[in-house]
Amino acid sequence: MTQGSTVKGKFITFEGIDGAGKSTHIGFVNDFLASRGKTVVSSREPGGTPLGEKLRELLLHEKMHLETEALLMFASRREHVAQVIEPNLAQGNWVLSDRFTDASFAYQSGGRGLDRAKMEALEAWVHPHLQPDLTLLFDVPLEVARERLDATRTLDKFEREQADFFQKCRNEYLRRAAQFPDRIVVVDSTRTIGEIQLRLAGVLEKLL
Numbered sequence: 001m002t003q004g005s006t007v008k009g010k011f012i013t014f015e016g017i018d019g020a021g022k023s024t025h026i027g028f029v030n031d032f033l034a035s036r037g038k039t040v041v042s043s044r045e046p047g048g049t050p051l052g053e054k055l056r057e058l059l060l061h062e063k064m065h066l067e068t069e070a071l072l073m074f075a076s077r078r079e080h081v082a083q084v085i086e087p088n089l090a091q092g093n094w095v096l097s098d099r100f101t102d103a104s105f106a107y108q109s110g111g112r113g114l115d116r117a118k119m120e121a122l123e124a125w126v127h128p129h130l131q132p133d134l135t136l137l138f139d140v141p142l143e144v145a146r147e148r149l150d151a152t153r154t155l156d157k158f159e160r161e162q163a164d165f166f167q168k169c170r171n172e173y174l175r176r177a178a179q180f181p182d183r184i185v186v187v188d189s190t191r192t193i194g195e196i197q198l199r200l201a202g203v204l205e206k207l208l
């Protein structure tokens with residue numbers, strides 16, 4: 001729900017625990033929207049700007065205090081909102097972001113236990129008037145996500161966390177989906193990639 005009558009672009013975010021499959025589907029959504037004549041910009045958090053990518057390196061590989069981690073996530077986000085998200089939406093472009101603020105609630109509050117009120121304060125500071133028009137939450141049981149991760153890549157700091165951490169992240173994501181049912185669509189990511197794409201196409205049609 002971007003503000004202002006001149007804004008034509010839409011903001012879509014992709015969320016889920018590591019290994020749920022969100023990166024797999026960003027390309028599909030990009031191509032689907034482009035085939036409908038939209039100009040699409042794909043980005044990610046932490047990252048999405050030169051400074052944000054430097055912060056991402058630190059966030060994914062350095063140990064740090066929980067509050068430092070939360071503040072750096074929002075520092076990266078502030079830059080991303082200012083340099084990428086808002087200017088593109090203002091030009092009528094559609095912006096896809098691999099993660100946004102729901103990830104901070106899920107990981108720093110749900111997973112690590114940071115007081116939700118602090119997260120809400122950061123959200124109100126960094127993007128008081130901006131929320132995604134649509135959030136696709138890719139949801140899978142932990143074991144499925146873990147199997148997919150183990151099969152594919154070297155794990156970063158977050159991905160090396162234990163099952164209990166991811167269960168708490170997943171619970172927080174699902175709690176937020178219940179809190180914001182008009183914005184967050186839960187996608188059953190245990191389905192095949194083809195089935196998921198059909199579902200995504202149906203959800204996107206309604207947004208066009």
Ligand SMILES: Nc1ncnc2c1ncn2[C@@H]1O[C@H](COP(=O)(O)OP(=O)(O)O)[C@@H](O)[C@H]1O
Nearest residue numbers: 018019020021022023024148152189191192193
């Ligand atoms: N629905 C699915 N069924 C089977 N494998 C999947 C599915 N979605 C993703 N994968 C595979 O799981 C792995 C992790 O997916 P990825 O999109 O990188 O997850 P994320 O971005 O959520 O961490 C990849 O190897 C991908 O091909």
Ligand SMILES: Cc1cn([C@H]2C[C@H](O)[C@@H](COP(=O)(O)OP(=O)(O)O)O2)c(=O)[nH]c1=O
Nearest residue numbers: 018045046073099100103104107108158159
């Ligand atoms: C945006 C964001 C990401 N994260 C974490 C979740 C992920 O484990 C990690 C990087 O996200 P992601 O880009 O999904 O990792 P990958 O490229 O390996 O798929 O950052 C947070 O903890 N808080 C946040 O606010």
